[in-house]
Amino acid sequence: MDTPSLLISLLVLTACAYYLGRRRSLTLAEPLGGIRHLHSLPFYYGVQAALWCGLPTLLILVLWLIFDEPLITQLVLASLPEEFQSNVGPDYNLLISQIQNVASGALAPDSVEPALASAAEELNRLKGFTQLVLTAITLILAVAGGAWAWHSMSPEQRARAQVEVVFKLALLLCACVAIATTLGIALSVLFESLRFFQSVPISEFIFGLDWSPQTAIRVDQVGGSGSFGMVPLFTGTLLISFIAMTVAVPAGLMSAIYLAEYAGPKLRAFAKPTLEVLAGVPTVVYGFFAALTVAPFVRDVGTGVGLTVSSESALAAGLVMGIMIIPFISSLADDVINAVPQTLRDGSLALGATKSETVTKVIFPAALPGIVGGVLLAVSRAIGETMIVVMAAGMAARLTANPLETVTTVTVQIATLLVGDQEFDSPKTLSAFALGLMLFLVTLMLNMVALKVVKKYREQYD
């Protein structure tokens, strides 16, 4: 049986186990005088039987499917004659895919060397064999589990407690997915980065002032040595983020203050959801807007006043990114401003302060930690933003603070290096993971600090 039909038959067996288990509990309860004399409801006996039938089998099945393929490949390779054994790296992958293609019928057996053809036959034989063994093990285990549940069932059995333990474990497992994801991210960027640092020293990567990730295919090629200094990328990222924050922080903060302290209910009911629309617009739309509308506008205005503006200026990308972040800042600021106790406001107004004085001298200092936390979160978003800069900022890594010039960012480089097919042994591809590691670390630190600040501030007034 192939895997999908195996899964379906396992599902059917589990359903049968539930039905039979439930019925058996009813039969057991009959002579005792009804289900009152069972420890748990019949439903739990049914679920218990189903779990016995399905869970161990599913575990075996999943493990088998994960380890099946590499194991078979190793066995097949071991059966090859000596001259193929020493292959490593890309040749090795080529060899495997050649054998697999012959085995699946995509390549004619007589078009490759006879040793490979026989290896393909071996592969097919092993695959058929393991599938057969797997089918047998799955079915036997499922039936055995169900039978065990049937056999051991008794009115005194604490079926509900047992089922609930399994459920609780499942819930815990789901909660741990978050940890697994973080771990996965850390490991994936870390391992590839370590491989990258073997070919490019880490000090050169962090302090290098030159970024041109082209590596030579041939040794005698001109200008293809490749240099991997991330400083221009980070300055570019910071430049664009800085422009974005100079747009977003005043606009977001002031609109939040106005909406919270001054605006009437009508204006609030209209302006708040309308501004929130900006938060729901996908970043690719902002990118399109930046590249086709804002960038030409900025360039035209610049040429109008006699400045030379690049058509992919940092200013255009930064402006649009700022627009994107406005609702983010304003909703966070709204939260913290509303969390400031009304008594502070009343006290200040009673002393004769005007509303704006209350806001700037009382509310703002009280809300400052929360606002700082929100701004830090916004900075981390700006640094990690990808689509706007991919579409509207340039590719040239330039060390400049002039917002009218083209700069590139960390995310742009990651995206351009990894779109399409990659070979995973060139420093060019691996450098994207090293950049990813840096990006992850920087945003992680910003987030940690921001979340801590926000949390501490919340506790203050709770």
Place this chain on the structure above:
Amino acid sequence: MTSHSSDDNKKTASSNTALIEKSLARRYRAEKRFQLYGLMAIAFGLLCVAVLFIDIIGKGHGAFRQTYIELEITYDSDVLGLSDVTDAQQIRLADFPALVKQALRSRHGDVTGRKGKRELNALVSSSAAYELQDRLAANPGLLGSTEKLWLPADDDIDTYFKSLRKSGGAFVGRTSERQQAWLQALQESDEIRLQFNWNFFTSGDSREPEQAGIGGAAMGSLLTLILTFLLSFPVGVAAAVYLEEFAPKNRWTDFIEVNINNLAAVPSIIFGLLGLAILINFFNVPRSIPVIGGLVLTLMTLPTIIISSRAAIKSVPPSIREAAIGIGASPMQVVLQHVLPLAMPGMLTGAIIGMAQALGETAPLLMIGMVAFIVDIPGGFTDPATVLPVQIFLWADSPERAFVEKTSAAIMVLLAFLISMNTVAAVLRKRLERRW
């Protein structure tokens, strides 16, 4: 108290009043200014929304209509090089472009020279020949007969013709003067018109703008989203239930919480790196299919769903739990039979918002090969596919002028979906969420 000192007091009082009055005017001016700044900030935000939408709609509304040219097609078996219409092989090999060329030549007979002929043939889209092919295959009786048909125009012609109706001059682009004259003639005899562009919604991607549609990308988005929802909603709810109802207060639980909050703020492109390094390179999941897109987006939306589900569970009052425990329910029964049903509306709204976020996401999908040029509409979870935002990204990169219109129209469709999803979430929240 002497009169002298009271006089003195009066004096300081009056000078104080003068001071205060002076400063009061200044303070009121500052107050006005502050209010003005606030209003300006809001006006700026609203202006951005307005400009964004007007810009996109202004650029994209044209794509919903397409230029069609009426031609008199004669299904001539000699031109086609076809003897038996029922033979599928012959239909496939028959020269249908020649039919279109012949029809164009008979309409504008005065064309000489290779350049002129090329310009004439460029009036009609290359997809016209396929349309004729399908038509003849469906009604073999047409062979030898003549009929008038509306055939789609080429994208350059389409762009030019649409720009004719706008103020501010026509966009000539790559159309030649001769082509413009032909179009003028066609327009005068009502043989060219705009008609609703169904093709845009049903067909897949194409290198020819007039044939490109969002059907394939929309289907890819749907498949990816279904998978994302099926994976992230149960796992997210289960994790939220564990953290809110069962987790002991210890370091491990704190660690999970910190992790979730941080993951919610990790840049989305990092999830693309995760998908590439772990799922594709380590677990050998194939690229470009909805399965891998769904997996990556699941990991990305999971924190959002967990956080909103926890808020929903928190809002169920403890009295419900205590009542259920009081009549003998186990903690698990309390959760499954009482807390979860009551928290469900809040969880669903959170899930819809998470799905809207996943629908608009582009960056991580670029890493896992969903940027491939895919013409076919995906039919299942393991067919190569792309998604709407990625399609927008691809079209935005295309040099053809007509793709600007297509891109904006695709953005309009995407925004319509997103806004309606968010509205549904808002309405659901208002309708279903109970205040205790």
